[in-house]
Amino acid sequence: MNAQDWLHEVEKRKDALIAVTRQFLQIPSVLDEQTARPGAPFGEEINRALEFVVGVCAEAGMTTKNVEGYAAHAEFGQGEELIGILGHVDVVPEGEGWSTPPFAAEIVDGKIVARGALDDKGPTMAAVFAAKLILELGLPLRRRVRLIFGTNEENEWACVERYFQTEEMPTMGFSPDADFPVIHAEKGLTHLIYRQSYEQHRRMSGTDPSPKGACQLVSFSAGSRSNMVPARAVAVIEPGDKTADELTRLFQTWLSEQGITGEAKEEQGRLQLSINGVAAHGSTPEKGVNAGTMLAHFLAKLTLDQRAAQFVSLIARYLHQQHFGEALGIAHDNRDMGPLTVNTGVMRYEAEGESRLDIDIRYPHTIRYEDWQPLLNRPFASLGYELEVMMHQTPHYVDPKHPLITTLQRVYTEQTGQPADLLAIGGGTYARSLKAGVAFGPLFPNREECAHEADEHLYVEDLLKATAIYAQAIYELANV
Ligand SMILES: [Zn+2]
Numbered sequence: 001m002n003a004q005d006w007l008h009e010v011e012k013r014k015d016a017l018i019a020v021t022r023q024f025l026q027i028p029s030v031l032d033e034q035t036a037r038p039g040a041p042f043g044e045e046i047n048r049a050l051e052f053v054v055g056v057c058a059e060a061g062m063t064t065k066n067v068e069g070y071a072a073h074a075e076f077g078q079g080e081e082l083i084g085i086l087g088h089v090d091v092v093p094e095g096e097g098w099s100t101p102p103f104a105a106e107i108v109d110g111k112i113v114a115r116g117a118l119d120d121k122g123p124t125m126a127a128v129f130a131a132k133l134i135l136e137l138g139l140p141l142r143r144r145v146r147l148i149f150g151t152n153e154e155n156e157w158a159c160v161e162r163y164f165q166t167e168e169m170p171t172m173g174f175s176p177d178a179d180f181p182v183i184h185a186e187k188g189l190t191h192l193i194y195r196q197s198y199e200q201h202r203r204m205s206g207t208d209p210s211p212k213g214a215c216q217l218v219s220f221s222a223g224s225r226s227n228m229v230p231a232r233a234v235a236v237i238e239p240g241d242k243t244a245d246e247l248t249r250l251f252q253t254w255l256s257e258q259g260i261t262g263e264a265k266e267e268q269g270r271l272q273l274s275i276n277g278v279a280a281h282g283s284t285p286e287k288g289v290n291a292g293t294m295l296a297h298f299l300a301k302l303t304l305d306q307r308a309a310q311f312v313s314l315i316a317r318y319l320h321q322q323h324f325g326e327a328l329g330i331a332h333d334n335r336d337m338g339p340l341t342v343n344t345g346v347m348r349y350e351a352e353g354e355s356r357l358d359i360d361i362r363y364p365h366t367i368r369y370e371d372w373q374p375l376l377n378r379p380f381a382s383l384g385y386e387l388e389v390m391m392h393q394t395p396h397y398v399d400p401k402h403p404l405i406t407t408l409q410r411v412y413t414e415q416t417g418q419p420a421d422l423l424a425i426g427g428g429t430y431a432r433s434l435k436a437g438v439a440f441g442p443l444f445p446n447r448e449e450c451a452h453e454a455d456e457h458l459y460v461e462d463l464l465k466a467t468a469i470y471a472q473a474i475y476e477l478a479n480v
Contacts, residue, residue, distance in 0.1 A: 084170025213241030222292025229288030283426030
């Protein structure tokens with residue numbers, strides 16, 4: 001069969017594909033701890049979605065297995081090796097601002113509009129129909145093929161964790177849960193928190209008096225998530241022996257030098273300074289303007305009380321405009337995957353409370369975590385800051401010459417007429433839970449990302465195209 005034949009076969013099944021996809025999308029499969037129980041660990045609706053998709057596969061003649069409601073699979077074909085296709089049936093909550101009900105899955109201007117249309121129930125059903133098509137055509141397979149359905153991708157990935165404790169790891173596979181053409185490299189990712197309590201500060205730095213007439217930093221706050229560049233920062237200070245007017249003038253001069261906006265407000269003898277930065281995703285800190293490190297950079301010019309001086313100068317010296325970890329001594333660049341990046345997403349300070357920095361670091365596969373991670377303690381430990389690793393995922397990389405990749409590239413180009421350049425990203429996709437796995441669709445390069453947003457949608461045309469691509473891909477991977 002050539003590329004056109006695959007699409008033609010899918011088009012013959014178009015009505016059924018759309019109808020079943022809509023039914024699947026009409027199940028509001030959002031995490032619901034209220035209805036969680038053994039066998040349905042993420043609640044009734046997610047479980048209903050899981051049973052629904054497994055039912056479609058069973059009816060098509062695949063052998064199915066449910067792994068305690070954490071995940072399930074449907075298998076067909078024969079042979080020693082296993083091809084895996086990994087999708088998920090859970091969705092993020094609907095949120096506000098929809099123009100049609102998020103679980104009605106209405107078709108508007110050629111698009112199926114629903115929470116989960118793109119992420120990930122639409123493409124998961126595309127993969128199911130692709131598999132069904134191969135079975136219906138009675139095509140020979142030299143390997144087994146397994147569709148694996150996760151249920152907890154939008155939260156902790158407890159689904160694949162449980163699943164792969166007891167189930168076979170596929171020889172190779174793909175996850176239809178990101179972008180076309182092929183994402184073969186994902187940076188390693190870690191979320192770290194530095195914390196220092198007031199007591200730790202006293203213990204490390206004694207009770208040395210702060211400089212005479214120093215400003216007192218009462219509080220400092222920027223950002224709320226490690227993986228975002230903070231767009232706003234606020235500090236409250238007591239002016240010490242400077243007047244509030246003097247400080248305000250200094251601040252405004254500095255703002256105009258930096259070309260950013262902010263405000264100084266006096267209230268009951270205290271001065272509140274705020275600045276506006278530019279938000280960006282934590283994987284590309286250089287694309288934003290970090291309001292928090294900016295404000296710390298300004299405060300570091302003032303004479304502050306001892307603890308505050310340490311806090312702002314740590315940020316100013318090691319984190320302000322150090323998007324690639326230069327001052328921390330961990331900078332590293334890789335031609336395929338790009339540089340190590342550092343984002344300071346949360347900064348908090350309370351004069352007699354906690355001081356805290358949340359940092360998001362992404363790194364390419366050519367450096368080892370064990371080698372650079374210990375360097376992070378150097379400037380902070382002597383000041384009583386403790387480092388906590390909240391999360392760490394190693395880099396995920398599949399060699400461009402791997403038959404998985406060359407096959408998917410060829411299929412994509414045959415089907416679309418477009419080149420299939422490999423993508424390397426700073427984020428993480430579901431594919432990293434497969435040993436040799438890549439993300440493969442469903443979002444085509446000319447389409448706008450709308451996952452997790454209001455009016456999430458999938459073009460019917462793209463659903464058909466993706467199904468044809470997946471069908472050819474599964475067939476060829478099972479026979480390469
Ligand atoms: Zn997803």
